[in-house]
Amino acid sequence: MDDIKRKETAASMLKEMEAIAARMRELIVTMPPHDLLGYIYAQYMMNAMADQSATEEKREEDGPDDLINENQFLLEYVHAVLASDAAPPEMAFDEAQCTELFELGRKLRELAMFFAMATSADTKDGVFGPDTADIEFRAKSTWVMLRGNRYQVLEEEFYRYVLAPHNDVLIEVYGVGAADIAEGFQAMANSTRSGYADAIMEMSKQFEEAQAFAAAQDKPLEGVIEAWAAANAEQSQAAVQAINDMFRGGIANVSCHTKLPPKLLADLAYCRGEETEFFAAGDFAGTPYRTLPARKKPLIQVGSDYYAIDPCFTRDAGYRALLYNLLQRKQEYKKTFENRQKAMSEAAFADILADQLPGATVFQEVYYKDPASKQWSENDTLILIDDILFLVEAKAGAAATIASPALDFGRHAQSVQDLVLKAYKQCERFFSYLNSADEVPLYRLIDGKYEECGRVRRSDYRVMVPIGLTVESFSPFSAYCKVLPQVEPLLGKHAFVSLSIDDLFVLKRFLPTPGSFAHYMEVRQAVAGMRQAHLFDEFDHLGAYLKKNRFDQEIADQLKDGKANMLIWDGMCDIVDRSFEGEDWENRPFPTQDFPEEVLKLLEVLDATRARGWLSVESHIRDLGEEGRKNLAKILSDLRQTLNQNPARYFTLSGDGKPLFVWLQHHDYQIDWTKVNDKASAAALAVKASNVIGVVAEVSPNGTYHRAQSFVVRIPAVRTEENAYIYEDAARMAQPTRAVNLNQPKNVMPLGNTKKPGRNDPCPCGSGAKYKKCHGR
Template sequence: MTQTVGPEGHALPENPDGADAMPPLARALLKLGDDLDAAHTKMQAEMEAMAEALRVAVLKCEPKQLIGFHWGQLLMGQMVRADEQGQEAGEPKESSRAALDDIMFALEYVHAVLSSHKDADYGKSVESDDVHAVLNLATELRKHALMYCLVAARRMPEGLLGPETGTMAMQAMTSWVTIRGHRYQALEAEFFEFVFEPHDDALRAAYGIGAKEVSAGIQAAVDATRFGHMKAAEALFAEMHAAYELAEKEGIELKEAIARLYGEGQERQVTARSAVEDLFFGGICNVTKSSGLPPDLLADLAYVPGEEKEFFAEGALRGTPLRRMPGRVKPLVTLNDGYYTCDANFLRDSTYRALQWGLQRRLSDYRQEWLNRQTALTEGAFMRIFSKQLAGAEVLTSVYYPDPDTGNWVENDVLILQNDVLLQLEVKAGVMPMHSPEVFFERHVRTIQELVLKAHQQCERFLRYAASAPEVPVYQLVGGSHVEVRRLRLGDYRVVLPIGLTVEAFTPFSSMSKRLPEVRSILGKHPFVSMSIDDLFVLTRFLPTTGELTHYLSVRQGVAGVHEAVIFDELDHLGSYVTKNRADQFYAEQLAAGATWLLEADACAPIDEYFADPDWATKPPPAQKFPATLQSFLKANDANRGPRFLDADATVRDLDANAREQMALQIDKLRPALERHPYRWFSLVGEEPLLVWLQRTGFADFAEVHKAKAEAAAVAVQAKRCKVLVVYVKQDGTFDGGWTQYVPAPAETDNRYGQRVLEAAPMTAGAVELTPGAARRLKGHGR
């Protein structure tokens, strides 16, 4: 859903994770009146009282029973969501998203209480009313905390980030309360093996296992929470079925059959007991059982009961979600029979840093070594993860050049040169702050300055140097001296992408940073893009070819240049691209129609649904649709990789579904004629006309002919230029790649102009008229 806000009023944004609770929160905020200080004081006191009531309620219950109850509620809620998604379009639905978020929040709070109190304080109650009370109180606390965030953000002084401070603070605070887990659980092993690979020897020295085993154990623990209920139910059903069969076969009572099968010490008894624990007593959260990881490693990931001192310490916001939840520090808590994760999202959010600290405690002098190895990993991450898509690219790391302002030597991390696309990366190994943005907002601001603004400044500095002359030298440091390694012509590149890359996603700052005055388009035409390494593992699955990746990044950059479009994170960008294609043009058109800003809510839905499928790994991910003819051309173009092959690829991808069908139809219509003629052509009419030139492979290019046709096509629609897409066709009718070029329309004073006017009339009659929306999409990226 895209929310547009018109010029006549300013609406409060919805909850960034899509929960249905935000509209009533916004309405409640309006009732608070103008005295924000009084409202803030009152709401803080109420929130602290609610947090205390929830703490007492958690301590009343038996921990594993409480964890098991919430996971059971989560399972039922997911089943409801599946039923809702199966309803016909337009049929009334009662969204369960908010209820699922409430359950996850309650689990986070259970972890906080168990981590902050000794096990002697844990309760014994298994009463239904008591465990339900925890969920009810957590739900109310979460809603109240969200409204408190809105008030606190409106009180934030503008000095930190200028006029955007309140908006940034609101996004940061509401995200702090609602968002947990920055990756898809199915990809945990892949991510952790990648980031821990440089530390394989250290992991073996500290824990006796390497990066591959650690990542596999984390994946197993996460999978236990994803599929544990189903496996336990299947196991229990199988055991009960065996008991029924025995009773029928022996002609005995079911009770006697069960006694025979599950006598004391029998293996079946152990299996049945384990299944019951998994179903009802949080057994799926027992990481000791599910992960196979060594005790020392799990201990470094777990709180000893009562170890956490900060969350319930006396002071403002005691025990509220606006303090740092312990799960952000360590993902596990120690219970009597093992280490438990109340919420497997903690494993995603906290394991990386918890093991970093664990290694530094167990191995002397490893702190600096960790940083050195992690820096090397991050600088090579983009190329490694996209090794297939960027095969053949020229890659330069640690590129030196003279600062255009001071003349001093400065460094750029990574340059990737692929055909007519230049990717410039500045890599930051830092991570998002772990303290509440309400209490420590200045720390969050410093994170923005370090991870976003500094990367932007470095990208801008390099591109200003690259644009300072038609051709500039770049250097690398060899034996203490700066040695020229190549010359760079910025004008050779149709797309220039300055990217700031971090290890972990730090939404909402990465998406909101474009609203800061410092983060302007570099050189007035190259918007800056902030991305994270963990998101790249998703992108590489959805964008498997060079053309798909570079086209997505171009659209992504275009959206980064639309300051009023609020797209929450990288997965929302990807979902919007899959469903809208030229999302940058879509948002720009919405704003041109009168909106003052747009909020793209739940754009990541197709991505979420894909990974929610248990069989996702064997199914193709959702993707844009292309006619078979264009699919064949794109494949051949990628294989052939001629000059400006990426521009030819992007020319096709820029088209909407209607234009793609029209192009494919005309190509199929004209391709047989190439048996008799060396070339055929047609044009698509949009803001800029597109001349599609089909030519038999092996013939000398008819450059002057198609140039004349392109000039006439531009004159026909009074455009400044016409784009030519040359498509080569082999003798057997299959494609052999292609290329593109722009042909300017002749000036009226040019002696060719009159001839082109005469040629324009029949060209107009034979051109393929596109719908207005499709016509706008003909305006592509770059020059």
């Protein structure tokens, strides 16, 4: 009975949505588009300014963000009506009709959300297993509600990168290259983002100049305004443009605010009345569950100019429409286009994140013989850096279908299948191959022959991250792909992560070092393996990491009682969002996790040295919470200042069952590696650890860190006559008064004043290599 009622309710809501949409169409088509746009944008900007000036409490109480989204929703409907209807012979602006239009838009949006709830609740099972109903609701609500979940200031960077492979053909077809087109898309975004404020400033400037002109003439302003305009034609035209921007939707006029050629703009735009599907008879006519025209072509031609009425679909729809029309105009380019897209997407991860992957070994188009099928298989990009392995499977096509989830949820699900599962399966095959032997060969295909190009041992890698990479943002499915029944952690422990090129441009700014990026990916992967934990997109994950560090552990704690079958963390991205606000965003530092200066010095010197195992040490240190970081800083500082009296000191951090042994060595003295290893072994026995990470840092007492490297701590399994002294030392360390832990470091006795070896002397660590090529690097 409940199912029947829900269906009846859904049918009633659908009928009401169609009626509201028809009335909105009537109102929009009868008003002059410039006046209507000016009115809506004025409301839009006032709400945006109110949002910026409101306190956090006021934002929560009034929800100005929601008002902004409502205005955005209405702008999409203006675009839809202008695209669907030719201009009538008579039009007149009516503020009362505008008020009705706002109210209708608000009601339509609310009804669409209720419809999403009512029609998703009946879904019992599907491609997402028992979570299909929830995912279907989120797909439908996102389709209606999500607007502008991009950082507009990064438009140029995105377009410049993804269009670069097609630069020559873009110049041939449109007369402008990738850089100019990228600049044009950024200008579109800037015009909407700051155009209103720019227009106000321009008006103020011209008003002041006109006043000065009047004062010089010793006449009232009204009496000289025509003379001023005649004498200052350029300034007068700027004032007219500012008035248009402020009151007649001029900030959306991309013909005025970009240098993009009309031919290109025409390919991105509807002519009046060109769209025939949105309001066509049938279910969902004119409702937001049809495909809004702005999702297909982001611009509209009004008169002789082109307008980006909806500022938020410009990114996704613009990219797709541009490439589609490029191929329509030059169909013989299709095969080359596909090859270039493939090469760009496969190189993107290592290319964009070059600073985060210094010295990494990067294999592209890696081949191997699958042990199961005995067939040759291929993977896109394998990246090896220190003890971390990234396997990236890139998908160069559009990330999301423009088919409505209400009309065809199956097509949405299929896009997930195509983009996520194909990448996942390719990663799964490679991980199984890695697991098939202690060491496996890799091949390249050269002139039809497979030639070995490297070998990989799974045991060398502490962290292995399989990644599916799309060109465009794939939110929210990118974060929800883990609920697909087929997506299990590879080899039982390596969770699959879905990212987009969009995401990479943001991640590289907030995680500028190899250590910070690697640690984030470890935490991100841990959350990717938690089916019950949901964050909307990558920026929510990034925000949670910046605020809480090991937020995966906090989520695990919240889920461990077994009472919740789903945990949603919402709004964590605010710390990221705010970083791209304001005109000076590029000059402000991006938020980072806090580390005491002494700990930062150690992290920096680990990064500078980059000896094997450095990311493991960084990960261990970055795992520490606020109190642990402060304690580590104090111990480092206290012991470092005594190095003039004791050229070497050591201590052990033994929190959370993952001990870290730290040896501080005066930079002017040789490291006694025998003592380092013996003390580390004793410390491991003292804290009863099965695994200890060791790090040696060469430091000057004044606080300069010169070098740091990890080393393997060998823990004796059985006491013998030869190692008895280590066990005796461990027993002394384990005494309560000599506890080796986070708060009570144990220091060694002063070492002899042995000078460091020369650069060409044998390295004292016993490797047989010269000091300059071993620990003297």
